Amino acid sequence: MQRRDFFKITAATGALTVLESCGNPDHQLIRFIPDEDLTPGEATWKPSICTMCGAGCGTLVRVMQAEAEVVRNGLLGTIKMGAAKKIEGNPAHPVNKGRLCPRGQAALQVTYHPDRIKGPMALNGARGSGLYQSISWDEALKRLMAQLNAVRENKSGLAVLTVPLHGQRREVVYRFTKAFGQDVPVVEFEFLDRRSAYYANMQSFGYHSPVVVDFSQSNYVLSFGADFLGTWNSPVAQSVGYGEMRKGRPGQRGKLVQFEARVSQTGANADELVACPPGMEGAMALCLAHVILRDKLRPMSAGGAATSSIPGWTTGLTDFAPEKTAALAHVDAAKLVRIAHEAAASGPAVAIIGDIATAQTNGLFNAMAVNALNELLGSVGKPGGIQFSAPFAVGDHLGSLSIASQIASLDRSTKVLLLNGANPVFATPTAQGVRETLEKIPFIASFGSFLDETSILADLVLPDNSPLESWLDDTPESGTTHLVASVAAPVMSTLHNTKPMPDVLLSVAQQLGGDVAKALPWKTYDEAVKASLAQYQKQTGGSVTGKDADDFWTKVQAAGGWWSGESAGMPIHASGKANPAKNVAPQFDGDASQYPFYFLPFASQMFYDGSLAHLPWMQEAPDPLSSAMWSTWVEIHPQTAQKLGIAQADLLEVTSQHGTLQAPAMISPGIAPDAIAMPLGQGHEQYTRYASGRGANPISILAPLTTENGALAWGATRVKISKAGKGKLILFGGSLREADIQNEPR
16 A cells, blocks of 8 residues: 555544544534635735744734625625635744644634634623623623722722733733732733743743753754653744754754653654653753763863752762662663763753653752753753743743642632633642632633633623734744744734723723823733834834834734844853752652552643643644544553553543543553553533533642642642543544454453
8 A cells, every 4th residue: 555545544534533423424624714704805824923822933824805794883884804714834933934833723713613702791690600691892891890990999809810921911911900009919820830940940040931942953952851842842943943953954963862751742753762750850860960070071160050059069969870860760870871971972962851840849950950961061052052032021920839829819809800811720630629719709700712611600701802813912932042022913803792802901991090091001902012012122222213113013014023133042141149959859649559650641732731622623633643533541551551451442540649530541652651641631621512521631630739839740640540441542544543442352
């Protein structure tokens, strides 16, 4: 069989299996794109910004312009409007250079989703019932103003719970809350909390931000748990750089060594895999550093704050000798010695850390250990190493408390909560009691576009425009060392009776008057974005006024933003004084004798942290490694499966000290025998017709342990497993793969 024929067959049978599982009799892929709603017209490509993760990739949206009949104020008329048809990467954008991941492609479905909230709504039943009545925007804003005026008179009671904010959206929210007249807490929530890595970077290098990794010029990459080709940091930019590292230099091919307990998408592309038990990443990094120092491959004087913060550095890190580390990690000591020598001799070399490696109870130590190894390798602030580019960042608003602690504190004094897209009821361990906390708040107003596990608790829904209908801006902190201020006008008219969240806050600020109105002088959000560009120019030593400013604004919109022509990596403050990193062993919830398996949740290439599970394109797309579709699964090593009598697709019951879930077994050699893994994303109770009631949520059974600086240690839970019957796996290849499963010896 020819390779192309094989892919044709597997693609067809895979699609058929998915559609049959969803009860779709038409056997058509789910599109949402209104091909028939508009007559054919002129296609144009308009710049935009991807909002499906925090990387801030630049995009181009293919928009079909045509005339459409509309009824406004009781009169029938025709208007010129556009329908977005396709999204691609913007070739001119410094972050992604024309490339785009599957999540970015699927952003189109946010706009056309049939379950999108189409206008303001007020609760018309018990909280959580999903019973709402449609109301006008005038009535919705009247109700919101009544609540805000009440808490303003009491000088306490307002809080904001939001997804991480970028660009001027962040500025508008923080100006609003600061000027409101009280100490308003703003909780920026995401499950994949990266504060341990950011705090380590601040301690080591002076920047509370992610690193920019120059893969394109590196000869040797040491990755400690970071799935940089999948979901970590800025994956599209990193994939481009990694491709250049591997094939972009004639006669040179960089090497990747991946340290992890479960093979990620990045690990599957590595030259060498080192099985690393959870929480041992920092020890592994310092073992390599010990060998480099012991064998005088690099001078001990190399580095500054990052190395001086590591206890035992000046005496050669003898506690991390290869024999000791290998015994604890169950790896070959000679392999660690060889890798250390290769890295030291193959410069430029770089070390990175992320994902579950920083989600341990010792995650901060792990990150600071890798930072120290980078300094020893001479890769900090150098080509082929790590740099920082965050000149336009507003600052660290995350605070020192854990997100769970911040949310838990909301019920003590909060009377009005403004909810902006965050879904902590789904994305926090059940043991943290977030739903119970939010239910105690008297009034919640949500700006979300969909009803999910958290927004269904809202008393008032003020639906936001979709990103394609909105003014967007971003100042990416990673992916490039160019100075970047991305800007995009709406590429299409609003489909429904929705309003942009920033414009609603600006309108509310003017109605509140006083300090709030002064703090937010813009009438519309595009005015705020335009003002931000002028501020960015001042920061970089430039300034334009008058007609030149208008011309500059026009050019920025046409290009999709403004960025410097040359790389501008920031100076590293390595001479500062960092707090000592405490070398502590990782702690795990659950006695190993009763809960014998490390539980390894991992970010899904398609669903990310679960926020994209409502998009059917993401449900339909096969997972890159397992090929699973429309489902969740439990990865288990073949030796472990054989020992326990578990076959492919057997339904497993996974139990921690905090709960139980069920999902089918996926037998995989890419996971350690003493661990099991599950993708994030499925298991929603309330999140549109495509995600609700599908699969299981691994977050729900996690322990509420934290890292040293308060982030959720979502890699620190132990579990036990047992068979619960026969399950079902939907795999790409459909009946071909299912036949293999059914015929497999029991």
